[in-house]
Each structure stands twice: as C-alpha cells, then as structure tokens.
Amino acid sequence: MRRIAHAGPVSPTMRAMTETSHTASASARTAPTEAAHDAWFDRLAARAQAGPSELSAVLAMASAGGDLVDFSGGFPDPGLYDTQLLGETAAKAIESRPEVALQYAPNYGLASLREVLRAEVSRTQAVVPGPDDLIVTSGGVDALTLICKAMLNPGDAVLVEAPSYLGAFSVFRSHDGVCVSMENDAHGLIPASIETAYAQARAQGAEPKVVYVIPDFQNPSGLRLDRERRREVVEISRRLGLLVLEDVAYRDLAFDGSYVDSLYELGPDVTVQVGTFSKTFTPGTRMGWAAGPATVIDAMAQAKTNTDQCAGALGQTILEAHITEGHYAASLPVLRSAYAARCQGLMDALDGALSSSAAWTVPAGGFFTWVDVPGVDTKALAALAIEEGVAFVPGAPFFADGRATSQLRMSFSRTPVSRMAEGAARLARAIERVR
Ligand SMILES: Cc1ncc(COP(=O)(O)O)c(C=O)c1O
CATH class of the missing domain: 3.90.1150.10 (Aspartate Aminotransferase, domain 1)
Known part of the structure; x- marks a missing residue:
C-alpha cells in the first residue's frame, strides 16, 4: 500500500x-x-x-x-467556551457590519482590529507596536508561515529549542529551512547555545537567520524562561544579527495570571512576536497576530497575498467585539x-x-x-x-x-x-x- x-x-x-x-x-x-x-x-x-x-x-x-x-x-477545552455569548457576538457582527464581516479584508487585517490588537499587546508588555508593526494572521501557524516566506532563502537556518513545537519545524522545513538545535536544560533554553548552534549552522553551509523561542509554558516542556535568560537571548541574537521569533501561544495562561517580560518587550528592534487566539479564544476562528519591525511585517503582509490573502473577516469582527466588549479579559x-x-x-x-x-x-x-x-x-x-x-x-x-x-x-x-x-x-x- x-x-x-x-x-x-x-x-x-x-x-x-x-x-x-x-x-x-x-x-x-x-x-x-x-x-x-x-x-x-x-x-x-x-x-x-x-x-x-x-x-x-x-x-x-x-x-x-x-x-x-x-x-x-x-487542544483547548471547548466546554469552556461561552457558546451563547459567541453566537450573539457573531450574529451582531453579521447584522451590524455585514459589508465588513462578510467581505475580504486587507492583507494586514482590519484596521479596527489591528488597533485593538496593538493595545492588547501593550496590555501586558511595556511596548506599543507602531501602526505598521502588526499584522492579523490566520492563527499562529500562519504567522510562522509568513515569517518563513519573508525571511528564509532555501537552505537558511532556523535555530530551534531542543525540544520545541514540532508544528513549527514542519513549517520551517516546508519552506526549505534547516532546523539547527540549540540546547535546553531544566530551566528552558540555554542562551549561550544560540552561539554554538549559530556556528554549527555556518559550518554546515546554512545561513542562520532566525532564533525560534517559546518562552512561556513552552510546547512541549511546559517551562517558562526567566527574565535574565530572556535578556541574554535578545542580546546574543542582536549581536549575531538574528531575528528572534517569539511564539507567545500560552503567554496569557499563567495559572496565577502573572507575566514575565517578553522578548519583544526586551528587544522590539530584533523580535517578531507571534501570538494566537487558538488557546484562549477559539481555534475555530483561526485568529492570530505578528508584531515586530515594520519592514518584516510588511514582507509578511506581501507574502499573505500569496497564501490566503487575508485572515477571515468574520473571525476578525467577532474577535474584535469579544475584546472591546471586555469578554476576552473576563x-x-x-x-x-x-x-x-x-x-x-x-x-x-x-x-x-x-x-x-x-x-x-x-x-x-x-x-x-x-x-x-x-x-x-x-x-x-x-x-x-x-x-x-x-x-x-x-x-x-x-x-x-x-x-x-x-x-x-x-x-x-x-x-x-x-x-x-x-x-x-x-x-x-x-x-x-x-x-
Ligand atoms: C507554541 C505553539 N505555537 C503555535 C501553535 C499553533 O497555533 P494555531 O493553532 O493558532 O495555528 C501552537 C499550537 O499547538 C503552539 O503550541
């Protein structure tokens, strides 16, 4: 067979x-x-x-x-969704803004949702993405895909944690990226291993471009990187000319509601932060975002015209209402x-x-x-x-x-x-x- x-x-x-x-x-x-x-x-x-x-x-x-x-x-637990509320929000979005909710959206995402997400990023981080620094994506994997399209030539290296999210490896490889392992210990990524992996990539003829890190409640280890290691990750990456790709899929889900400074917050000049609402809202709406240097975000938006053109407008309008009406925070x-x-x-x-x-x-x-x-x-x-x-x-x-x-x-x-x-x-x- x-x-x-x-x-x-x-x-x-x-x-x-x-x-x-x-x-x-x-x-x-x-x-x-x-x-x-x-x-x-x-x-x-x-x-x-x-x-x-x-x-x-x-x-x-x-x-x-x-x-x-x-x-x-x-997977998130669908039993935790307020389905009545979501149904009402969806109905309201279609009734009140049909020309938006049921139409194509700009490749960057709806202007109104981008505003909301810029504020949402700064809710827990001492950084506000500029008006051109944020794109709405169709979930987290789409954001990773767009980064590859924007950053990777065939054979370029992405330095990855060991272990790390296997779905990301699959995205990097499907864009002819080469994944080179860094080293993790019982506290998460060892920052000095960025340099070792960088040298290893070079030695095998791959141009290191990106460092992929999941600092919060990592998939799969469940570990959260401490602030000092985060600072080192940013410093080393900046020195080596690497783009830090920070995946914050689980950042909002500290059991005690706490936050540690994000890599984006510590180095907005060298970091693209990708986030998803799949874990905290619904994967069914496929909503995510990326925030980072405008040049990279613009290249991602151009790349999006060759994938799905735009994140679904219906999901965007529902998410926007969910956040602005206070339901997300609640x-x-x-x-x-x-x-x-x-x-x-x-x-x-x-x-x-x-x-x-x-x-x-x-x-x-x-x-x-x-x-x-x-x-x-x-x-x-x-x-x-x-x-x-x-x-x-x-x-x-x-x-x-x-x-x-x-x-x-x-x-x-x-x-x-x-x-x-x-x-x-x-x-x-x-x-x-x-x-
Ligand atoms: C670390 C991490 N990033 C991204 C994703 C994918 O997010 P999405 O389902 O929104 O594409 C996942 C899903 O498991 C994940 O664990």
Missing part, C-alpha cells in the same frame, strides 16, 4: 492513526482503487511524498474518541483556573502512578507537562500505551535532530480530571510492559 508513504521511520502514533484512517476509508463507496492512488502518488511533489507529518498524526489521535484517555493534542481568569485544576489533576495522577518510574515538569501555566521515563524509548512505549488505552505524544519529533528520547509530552488541557488517574495507571502498565 503506497497511499501513505513515509520518508522516515513511522512512529507508533502515526501507525495507529494511519491504520484507523484506512479502516474508515475502506467502507467508502467512492474510495479510489489502490492502483489509482499509486498513479497519483508518483505525480505528487517530492515534499508531499514524505507523507503526513507527526502533527497530523497527533491531530487525528485527538479526535479518535472512544475509551482512550487522551493526553495527546494541545474569560482569562476562568480559563486559568480551569487549566490549573486540570494540571493539578494530572500532577496528582502522575504522583499516584508513576513516582517510581518517571519524572516530569511541574508547569505554572499552559497545557503541557514533559515526562521523562528513564531507559525507555517513548516511540516504542506509545504503541503499547495505545493498547492499554492511553495516548500521549512521544518526545522524538519535538527534537529537530530526531534523536531517540526517553521523554514524552502529556497535555492536560481537555482531559477530564476524573479520567486522569485511570490514564496514569494505564501509562504505568505500558511502562511495565516495555521494560
């Missing part, structure tokens, strides 16, 4: 998911024959023949349902306390089931904890865990160099606390089997 071919090794998570999707498509009457698939496969672009990314596998896993205790995807304490309770639930469950076999980070915000199971290859563990009825994301794809690892990511964002002890017990059984 060549329908799904993989350039690299197939993870157990991916295998489980591809098998599921075959079963589903086998019963579809209109499914093309295997021979037809093969003919088309040969005509696909080389980049598409690599097969689905690890990220697609994670997304598929998270929608699998059943009795699985699912700690895989970094929702944050509710989200923080809900995710804090989930996090505590998972910490308790892990304490109960895994204290002798694993160690994990204790996040102060966000969606994730990073678990180390010494002596265990977590790719192998993932397959057994699925058999036991629990899902997580094995650690390897979070490392750009694809190293084997005894680490794995668990998301607590939408797993009911009542299921967590059972999930941890199943994971403990899988660990016993693999050892």
Whole structure:
C-alpha cells in the first residue's frame, strides 16, 4: 500500500492513526482503487511524498474518541467556551457590519482590529507596536508561515529549542529551512547555545537567520524562561544579527495570571512576536497576530497575498467585539483556573502512578507537562500505551535532530480530571510492559 508513504521511520502514533484512517476509508463507496492512488502518488511533489507529518498524526489521535484517555493534542477545552455569548457576538457582527464581516479584508487585517490588537499587546508588555508593526494572521501557524516566506532563502537556518513545537519545524522545513538545535536544560533554553548552534549552522553551509523561542509554558516542556535568560537571548541574537521569533501561544495562561517580560518587550528592534487566539479564544476562528519591525511585517503582509490573502473577516469582527466588549479579559481568569485544576489533576495522577518510574515538569501555566521515563524509548512505549488505552505524544519529533528520547509530552488541557488517574495507571502498565 503506497497511499501513505513515509520518508522516515513511522512512529507508533502515526501507525495507529494511519491504520484507523484506512479502516474508515475502506467502507467508502467512492474510495479510489489502490492502483489509482499509486498513479497519483508518483505525480505528487517530492515534499508531499514524505507523507503526513507527526502533527497530523497527533491531530487525528485527538479526535479518535472512544475509551482512550487522551493526553495527546494541545487542544483547548471547548466546554469552556461561552457558546451563547459567541453566537450573539457573531450574529451582531453579521447584522451590524455585514459589508465588513462578510467581505475580504486587507492583507494586514482590519484596521479596527489591528488597533485593538496593538493595545492588547501593550496590555501586558511595556511596548506599543507602531501602526505598521502588526499584522492579523490566520492563527499562529500562519504567522510562522509568513515569517518563513519573508525571511528564509532555501537552505537558511532556523535555530530551534531542543525540544520545541514540532508544528513549527514542519513549517520551517516546508519552506526549505534547516532546523539547527540549540540546547535546553531544566530551566528552558540555554542562551549561550544560540552561539554554538549559530556556528554549527555556518559550518554546515546554512545561513542562520532566525532564533525560534517559546518562552512561556513552552510546547512541549511546559517551562517558562526567566527574565535574565530572556535578556541574554535578545542580546546574543542582536549581536549575531538574528531575528528572534517569539511564539507567545500560552503567554496569557499563567495559572496565577502573572507575566514575565517578553522578548519583544526586551528587544522590539530584533523580535517578531507571534501570538494566537487558538488557546484562549477559539481555534475555530483561526485568529492570530505578528508584531515586530515594520519592514518584516510588511514582507509578511506581501507574502499573505500569496497564501490566503487575508485572515477571515468574520473571525476578525467577532474577535474584535469579544475584546472591546471586555469578554476576552473576563474569560482569562476562568480559563486559568480551569487549566490549573486540570494540571493539578494530572500532577496528582502522575504522583499516584508513576513516582517510581518517571519524572516530569511541574508547569505554572499552559497545557503541557514533559515526562521523562528513564531507559525507555517513548516511540516504542506509545504503541503499547495505545493498547492499554492511553495516548500521549512521544518526545522524538519535538527534537529537530530526531534523536531517540526517553521523554514524552502529556497535555492536560481537555482531559477530564476524573479520567486522569485511570490514564496514569494505564501509562504505568505500558511502562511495565516495555521494560
Ligand atoms: C507554541 C505553539 N505555537 C503555535 C501553535 C499553533 O497555533 P494555531 O493553532 O493558532 O495555528 C501552537 C499550537 O499547538 C503552539 O503550541
């Protein structure tokens, strides 16, 4: 079967998911024959023949349902949305501004929303993006995509944390970027490793352009970088002529509502900050932004004319009303306390089931904890865990160099606390089997 071919090794998570999707498509009457698939496969672009990314596998896993205790995807909990309010806001946006809400928007985003987002950025940061310093994007991944289009020539290097968000690696690579790993420790990115990775990129003939950092409740480690390290990241990057790409997807989700100075705040001359409302509003509206030097933002806006042209105006009008009417600010304490309770639930469950076999980070915000199971290859563990009825994301794809690892990511964002002890017990059984 060549329908799904993989350039690299197939993870157990991916295998489980591809098998599921075959079963589903086998019963579809209109499914093309295997021979037809093969003919088309040969005509696909080389980049598409690599097969689905690890990220697609994670997304598929998270929608699998059943009795699985699912700690895989970094999804917000839809149970936390005020659907009545959102419905009213959407209806109001369509009724009161149909010529805006139902029309194309400028590639930079609606002027009124850009104003609102400039103020929103400065709500927690001692910096106000200038009128030309901010673009509205279709979520966080779109912002990362536009940065690649604006900054990367084929073969240019992006320095990435180890571990870091695997979806970003996929975006960088799909623009012919080369990901070069920096070094992280128990406190997050080690700033001095920017210089080592820079030299390594140069030695392999790649021009280092961008340093990608997730300073707040990082995906996947759950760690928050301290202010001193942030200052060093900005200083070193400035000295080396690197653009700091700061991803603040989880910045608003400190359980205690606190904020640490952002990289953008510390170095607005060298930083593009990308943010998303997918974790704190809804991924369904695909809303995000990027703020940084006007020259880079303008290049991103030009690039957007070649992708989706503009973020959806309907989502923009809904988000604008949600923020200006005070609903966004009011929702944050509710989200923080809900995710804090989930996090505590998972910490308790892990304490109960895994204290002798694993160690994990204790996040102060966000969606994730990073678990180390010494002596265990977590790719192998993932397959057994699925058999036991629990899902997580094995650690390897979070490392750009694809190293084997005894680490794995668990998301607590939408797993009911009542299921967590059972999930941890199943994971403990899988660990016993693999050892
Ligand atoms: C660190 C980080 N950046 C960006 C994204 C993607 O954001 P969006 O879904 O808005 O594209 C995610 C989603 O998981 C993420 O964890």
